[in-house]
Amino acid sequence: MDTVGIVGAGQMGSGIAEVVAVAGVRAVVHEPEPGPLHASEERITASLAKAVDRGKLDPRDASRAAERIVYTTRLDDLAQCQLVVEAVTEDRTIKCEVFRTLDARLPPDVILASNTSSIPITTLAQATSRPDRVLGLHFFSPVPVMALVEIVPGYATCHGVIEATEAFARQLGKHAIRSKDRAGFIVNLLLIPYLVGAVHLYDAGYATRENIDEAMTLGCGHPMGPLALCDFIGLDVIGGICACLYEEYGRDEFAAPPLLRRMVAAGALGRKAGRGFYEYAPARPVALASR
Ligand SMILES: NC(=O)c1ccc[n+]([C@@H]2O[C@H](COP(=O)([O-])OP(=O)(O)OC[C@H]3O[C@@H](n4cnc5c(N)ncnc54)[C@H](O)[C@@H]3O)[C@@H](O)[C@H]2O)c1
Incomplete structure (x- = not known):
């Protein structure tokens, strides 16, 4: 791959663009409005600067990486890409619409990948006329820090597309594992019931937020407690992940706890909003890609 598109420039899209550019691949980042693109550029700049400060990246490599990233509101700028990674909001309707649009606007050989955390890939692939060239990435x-990528072939994904995407993951220095196309794949199928359980404990007044998090950092050696991770x-x-898992499996352990729903309704979305289970300042910009 020499040019890769990223659609959706939030927390994940920005991180993906950064690792793509650091690996020497051109990144074309798309959002329909300029505001999120500016925020993405700030976030990537801060993250690259942090990598330089910590001695993980040479300053010249960081500026070359920044120069490899193009920010655009024009979908047609993605036509030069061999692969486009969708990283928009975790909502099936929104993602299907994005896949429909990308399919209509991009050359038929472009691979369309989704960074979805939970939505079955075959559902997204069916929104296109090229289900053989759609997969989860x-x-x-x-x-920039986490080594893993899950590769999720849909029902119709062809072998060559899976292999090309695995080779791309290696090009980025990531470790790829394959998962069956079931909601939540491997990591979130295991992780979400744990996070949901922690929110229920907190909501029931079982312990303070700090004590719940310390239980898992100090007791189990996790780098972050479950509420901080939320x-x-x-x-x-x-x-969004809970809704998808609950729809697929119908089990209570996947249902979004009422407290979490109320917090989302109130805009307490976590770090990116400046408040969630904890408070964060300043609200924006936040260099989430801490190394
Ligand atoms: N947050 C995580 O830790 C995490 C981890 C792995 C995967 N994911 C997945 O990555 C995806 C994005 O999550 P995020 O945390 O970056 O969310 P986010 O809210 O930070 O970013 C989503 C971005 O998508 C943009 N967007 C919405 N509709 C769009 C459209 N039609 N075209 C282009 N851009 C559009 C929004 O403006 C926003 O900038 C989701 O599918 C999520 O499940 C998230």
């Missing part, structure tokens, strides 16, 4: 946050991922993202 699921990164983890913060993208804030880090984004409560709206978790709510």
Whole structure:
């Protein structure tokens, strides 16, 4: 791959663009409005600067990476890409519309990948006329730090597309694992019931937010407690994943807890909003890709 598109420049899209550019690949980042693109550029600049400060990236490589990223509101600028990674809001209707539009506007050989955390890939693939060239390419946050990607072939994805995408993951220095196309794939199928359980404990007044998080950082050696992790991922993202998992499996362990729903309704989305289970300042810009 020499040019890769990223549609959706939030927390994940920005991180994906950064690792693509650091790997020497041109990144074309698309959002329909300029505001999120400016925020994305600030976030990537801050993250690259942090990598330089910590001695993980040479300053010249950081500026070359920044120069490889193009920010655009024009979908047609993605036509030069061999692969486009969709990283928009975790909502099936919104994602299907994005896939329909990308399919209509991009050359038929372009591979369309989704960074969805939970939505079955075959559903997204069916919104296109090229289901054989659609698959899941699921990164983890913060993208520059986390080694894993889940590769999720849909029902009709062809072998060559899976292999090309796995080779691309290696080009980015990521470790790829394959998952069956079932809601939540591997990581979120295991992670979400744990996070949901922590929110229920907190809502029931079982312990303070700090004690719940300390239980898992100090007791189990996790780098972050579950409520801090909810804030880090984004409560709206978790709510979207819960909805998808509950629809697929119908089990209570996947249902979004009422407290989480109320927090999303109130805009307490976690770090990106400046408040969630904890408070964060300043609200924006936030260099989420801490190394
Ligand atoms: N947050 C995480 O930790 C995490 C981890 C892995 C995967 N994901 C997945 O990545 C995807 C994005 O999550 P995020 O955390 O970056 O969310 P986010 O809210 O930070 O970003 C979503 C972005 O999508 C943009 N968007 C919405 N509709 C669009 C459209 N039609 N065209 C282009 N852009 C559009 C929004 O403006 C926003 O900037 C979701 O599918 C989520 O499940 C998230």
